Amino acid sequence: MATTDLSLSKTRASAQALAPSSSRDLALVVNWRRYYDLTKPKVVVLILFTALVGMLLSTPGLVPLSTLAFGLTGIGLAAAAGAALNHVVDQRIDGVMERTKNRPLPTGDLDAPNALLFALGLLALSMLILVALVNVLTAVLTFFAFVGYAVIYTVYLKRSTPQNIVWGGLAGALPPLLGWTAVTGEVSLDPLVLVLLIFVWTPPHFWALAIKRRDEYARAGIPMLPVTHGVAFTKSQILIYTLLLFVVSLMPVKTQMSGYLYLAGAIWLGATFVYHAWRLYRSEGDAHAMRTFGYSILYLTLLFAFLLADHYLMPALALLGLNG
Numbered sequence: 001m002a003t004t005d006l007s008l009s010k011t012r013a014s015a016q017a018l019a020p021s022s023s024r025d026l027a028l029v030v031n032w033r034r035y036y037d038l039t040k041p042k043v044v045v046l047i048l049f050t051a052l053v054g055m056l057l058s059t060p061g062l063v064p065l066s067t068l069a070f071g072l073t074g075i076g077l078a079a080a081a082g083a084a085l086n087h088v089v090d091q092r093i094d095g096v097m098e099r100t101k102n103r104p105l106p107t108g109d110l111d112a113p114n115a116l117l118f119a120l121g122l123l124a125l126s127m128l129i130l131v132a133l134v135n136v137l138t139a140v141l142t143f144f145a146f147v148g149y150a151v152i153y154t155v156y157l158k159r160s161t162p163q164n165i166v167w168g169g170l171a172g173a174l175p176p177l178l179g180w181t182a183v184t185g186e187v188s189l190d191p192l193v194l195v196l197l198i199f200v201w202t203p204p205h206f207w208a209l210a211i212k213r214r215d216e217y218a219r220a221g222i223p224m225l226p227v228t229h230g231v232a233f234t235k236s237q238i239l240i241y242t243l244l245l246f247v248v249s250l251m252p253v254k255t256q257m258s259g260y261l262y263l264a265g266a267i268w269l270g271a272t273f274v275y276h277a278w279r280l281y282r283s284e285g286d287a288h289a290m291r292t293f294g295y296s297i298l299y300l301t302l303l304f305a306f307l308l309a310d311h312y313l314m315p316a317l318a319l320l321g322l323n324g
Helices: 002-038 041-057 065-089 093-095 112-133 138-162 166-173 175-184 189-212 214-220 226-231 231-248 260-282 289-323
Strands: none
Touching: 002 065, 002 112, 041 065, 041 189, 041 289, 065 093, 065 138, 065 175, 065 214, 065 231, 093 214, 112 138, 112 260, 138 166, 138 175, 166 189, 175 189, 175 226, 189 226, 189 231, 189 260, 189 289, 214 226, 226 231, 260 289
């Protein structure tokens, strides 16, 4: 009987010893998940997609696998670092906005010093990869993109001017250029056209969301355009920028970077975007704002997909025609 009691005691002691370990393991998993959330993975995926398109459009042949892997890794790490630093700087703002109140810092899941170290670590690793395994030009441009978003936009422009997203959007427009220079090691006209596309796309994309979230921005003290100039004025600006975007989207054909397949896609996608911008302009309040915002993401994704399709399919069709 004593032996049985002793065995039971050992079993209970073992269970008690294991329980804290399981809790620690669970806490570690949750903690790392919150570090992952700091990187804004959905945004990074879109950045990497546009960078990949820049890479693939830069050459008629195949991109070397090492350049593809290390280039995208370095660019992605820098984008993740910028997102993490944005969390640190915007901690107070995120805490008072419904859309962002569950981010890792406002909830207390992570603290600012650790998030800052995480961001700087990602940036350092990004620069190391790009300098050592890609090229210095791409590293320098990627660093400027990081500073433009995480410092110039987040710290200064976002809080000081209703044109914040216009000028701050330049940093977010650079990924196609970064992808291009990762392969070619030089800057040329075609990747700058791709940068211009994203630069002009950013205001109507983000202002549509800002219309829906204008009360939150006002509460946080952020001078977004719908807060400072009203919803009606913002809608007119969205329509103007969308019309300008339609024109800019035709430039790849003018520069002969793309052909008729892209042209057809750009006209279709652009006309649909103008339709949504017009619907938003004519609607009451924010009735069509999120539809416009959602379509803007689809628009950019499909537009760059048409660039890729034209780049690879049109030469293949031409070759088949010659062989016939």
